Amino acid sequence: MLSCSASDGFVPCPAPFNLAAHVLGQATRLADKTALSIVGQNGSEDWSYAALQSAVRGTAKGLLQLGLVPGDIVLMRLGNTVDFPLAYLGALAAGLVPVPTAAALTAPEVSKMIEMLSPKTILHDPDVACPAHAACVPLSALRAMRDLPPAAWHMGDPERLGYIIYTSGTSGKPSAVMHAHRAIWARQMMFDDWYGLLEDDRVMHAGAFNWTYTLGTGLMDPWTIGATALIPDAGTPAADLPDRIARTKTSIFAAAPGVYRQILKHHDTLTLPSLRHGLSAGEKLPETLRHGWQTATKTSIFEAYGMSECSTFVSASPQRPARTGTSGQPQKGRRIAIMGSEGPVPRETEGTIAIHKSDPGLMLGYLGAPQQTAEKYHGEWFLTGDQGQMGTDGQITYLGRNDDMMNAGGFRVSPIEVEQTLAKFPGITGVGATEVAVRPDVTVIAAFYTSDTALDEAALALYAQDNLARYKQPRLYVHLPELPMGANGKLLRGALRTGFEAQK
Numbered sequence: 001m002l003s004c005s006a007s008d009g010f011v012p013c014p015a016p017f018n019l020a021a022h023v024l025g026q027a028t029r030l031a032d033k034t035a036l037s038i039v040g041q042n043g044s045e046d047w048s049y050a051a052l053q054s055a056v057r058g059t060a061k062g063l064l065q066l067g068l069v070p071g072d073i074v075l076m077r078l079g080n081t082v083d084f085p086l087a088y089l090g091a092l093a094a095g096l097v098p099v100p101t102a103a104a105l106t107a108p109e110v111s112k113m114i115e116m117l118s119p120k121t122i123l124h125d126p127d128v129a130c131p132a133h134a135a136c137v138p139l140s141a142l143r144a145m146r147d148l149p150p151a152a153w154h155m156g157d158p159e160r161l162g163y164i165i166y167t168s169g170t171s172g173k174p175s176a177v178m179h180a181h182r183a184i185w186a187r188q189m190m191f192d193d194w195y196g197l198l199e200d201d202r203v204m205h206a207g208a209f210n211w212t213y214t215l216g217t218g219l220m221d222p223w224t225i226g227a228t229a230l231i232p233d234a235g236t237p238a239a240d241l242p243d244r245i246a247r248t249k250t251s252i253f254a255a256a257p258g259v260y261r262q263i264l265k266h267h268d269t270l271t272l273p274s275l276r277h278g279l280s281a282g283e284k285l286p287e288t289l290r291h292g293w294q295t296a297t298k299t300s301i302f303e304a305y306g307m308s309e310c311s312t313f314v315s316a317s318p319q320r321p322a323r324t325g326t327s328g329q330p331q332k333g334r335r336i337a338i339m340g341s342e343g344p345v346p347r348e349t350e351g352t353i354a355i356h357k358s359d360p361g362l363m364l365g366y367l368g369a370p371q372q373t374a375e376k377y378h379g380e381w382f383l384t385g386d387q388g389q390m391g392t393d394g395q396i397t398y399l400g401r402n403d404d405m406m407n408a409g410g411f412r413v414s415p416i417e418v419e420q421t422l423a424k425f426p427g428i429t430g431v432g433a434t435e436v437a438v439r440p441d442v443t444v445i446a447a448f449y450t451s452d453t454a455l456d457e458a459a460l461a462l463y464a465q466d467n468l469a470r471y472k473q474p475r476l477y478v479h480l481p482e483l484p485m486g487a488n489g490k491l492l493r494g495a496l497r498t499g500f501e502a503q504k
Helices: 019-023 049-065 083-093 107-117 139-147 188-195 212-225 238-247 257-266 287-297 370-375 415-422 457-467 493-502
Strands: 034-039 044-048 073-077 097-100 121-124 136-138 161-166 176-180 202-205 228-232 252-255 277-280 300-307 311-315 336-340 350-356 381-390 396-401 406-408 411-413 430-439 442-450 476-479
Touching (some): 049 083, 049 139, 083 139, 083 212, 121 139, 136 139, 188 212, 188 300, 202 212, 202 238, 228 238, 257 287, 300 381, 336 381, 350 396, 406 430, 415 442, 415 457, 457 476
Parallel strands (some): 202 252, 277 300, 442 476
Antiparallel strands (some): 034 044, 161 176, 406 411, 430 442
């Protein structure tokens, strides 16, 4: 049997269509219901569905009054505040093309984006780095737009350009990914096959407003179904999150693995009576972390795998739990394959995870880079660049990025497998594996780990010997005070490698 899932005929996106109108499709029916609660230490800032829709459509009106027209690009340099989703949906409501960006970017990095995008305007929070630009709209002016009369939804072809997001740049150069308005329609496949999302759910996301994981999973998806979104206020320590989960009667909690790790670092047991389960994405969830959360809370974490070019498309869910070690299975409606050079490979065989070009959530392409876009396709399949393996039951084991895969004596080794194994060693709190050069033309597998104190290397080596094939066993063990993480909590294996080699 080949490693390929069969699409079950997901309903096509209707036309005409508008992404923001779809997200707020329940707003009139649920006008007085709380759509968003920004949860502070002693209280919350609440937004009803009526107030949310009014602010979004007022923002759309204000942007159009600047002289912008549908299709114009709007660069977002906004912080971790409610201004971010309001501006994002407001731009989409007006048919403009928002480009959300990470607040941590420097002015020189933003300058490169401006050169590529040629935005017609920049929405700018003065606390966020941005080079001087004649088209900047200050935060005060943006906020004043909320009170304007509502703009009409800009309805149109669901295939038209909706928004642009930048990849994380793990390959060295971030790419501008163009998405159509229809991308939001595809996210409904996650409601059952990842979230188990219901209208009466209260969904807390631990990320910042200006992270796309938060924007989708924490805000737009709950709003689409009519649930309540909960966001901890800026600067909330991970140790304080359990109190806010309990106090707000959160039923679904979403975060990156690093947040779960920090919570468990401060709490051995957690009493969260309203919590049904947790969600994880952003990087591979270690099995030890999943087990630790289950032990502490008596609830499960359901993991999803995806990428900037297609959001998430492989996941576990309450109805379809993942087999241990896997990320789950393709969501219903997705056509996913594990590809070799000649096409889908047999099941239980390693290959590149691929998405069929018909997927409604798949990007339109990379901005200004048609050749780069074309190189990502193998016939009708979009190649993710990630390695995986599909079991006979259809569940997919994520093995890592192509450029993260290690070579040991001609064998390809997944860093994920090494990390998951070593993470079970007593005392290890975090681990990253990568291939490093120890002298010219000689590389070995190295394991970088965190723990309260440096651990006995002989004991680590013996443990690896008992649990990993010889070619998978690290030859170096390096104790670090902390592992390098990106802004979104992803382990930066490349930084481990370059940091080690720079010290040689």
